[in-house]
């Protein structure tokens with residue numbers, strides 16, 4: 001396989017030095033926050049200064065600035081999506097994951113009929129945005145099956161079909177793009193090389209360098225929308241957040257402004273069958289709020305996604321800190337939507353928010369958000385499309401978010 005000399009290459013020593021910066025004084029915080037008002041993003045050293053803020057007053061100022069930025073980019077919209085797990089088979093041995101090879105007995109790959117049943121269940125509930133997920137099982141998790149899933153999802157009216165599968169070669173990424181995948185997502189988990197090797201002990205994912213080059217290969221193949229993330233709790237969060245920002249900036253510098261990066265901020269959760277159940281470097285609620293706020297200020301137009309790993313109250317606080325995308329009504333078990341609670345369930349992690357899509361939407365609306373399931377303002381992953389729509393029914397016809405709310409009210413859907 002040829003080597004891409006221009007792919008992202010982390011300067012770990014520089015990232016470590018930035019991650020150890022002492023907290024900035026009040027004047028520096030104000031100076032950096034002032035710069036964010038134009039929604040031009042942050043440099044990595046500026047982000048390092050904000051991540052180093054520890055005092056309550058400084059943290060509150062960072063959260064306020066992020067909240068203001070989110071209001072300008074996403075307005076009151078908070079977009080809802082759902083992951084569809086095609087398989088829980090995986091060739092890797094990631095110590096924190098319930099899908100790792102050797103853990104649990106009941107492994108399966110959904111067949112075509114089961115995929116249709118899952119999609120039908122999700123469309124009936126009201127979902128419009130799909131994230132297709134598969135573990136790394138190269139024999140089974142074929143690109144062809146993903147293509148068939150996307151086709152079936154489009155037939156059922158899903159407007160977005162993002163894909164989270166194992167890193168591929170450029171040629172295989174081209175095949176994946178041809179399936180109609182709207183976004184490619186893969187998390188580095190941790191950018192810290194030694195920690196990475198310690199927690200990825202078997203399978204192709206143990207290759208740190210191959211994973212680090214994933215996004216460059218995806219863009220070379222033609223993907224323009226990329227989902228990135230680290231598993232918070234594996235290593236010092238300041239190091240990992242700053243490394244991810246360096247990575248995102250590298251992609252834009254190398255490949256141009258047309259690259260849309262979205263960020264996920266999962267915290268390590270217990271999982272049945274996982275060997276690592278406690279985070280080696282725990283991330284507190286306050287730290288997670290600060291992380292989301294810094295991402296919002298650094299990448300003001302980017303989606304920031306929150307999973308059901310977080311409790312409902314925390315998800316609401318994260319929405320106020322600038323998170324824009326929320327999974328809802330989730331099962332991490334293949335087949336778990338058409339057949340809730342399958343026997344001998346193998347799941348990727350323990351879910352903390354068990355609310356249905358309808359309950360999430362209702363609670364969000366109660367907090368003043370527009371829980372966005374719109375089929376029209378979803379075409380772009382960045383916030384501008386959602387913001388510009390602003391659900392202005394008088395200008396753009398009846399908004400589908402409102403139609404969905406009314407449908408729920410009328411049909412009294414149980415979920």
Ligand code: SF4
Pocket residue numbers: 090091092093094097098099100101134135136205
């Ligand atoms: S984290 Fe992903 S790659 Fe690792 S074991 Fe779990 S499903 Fe497989």
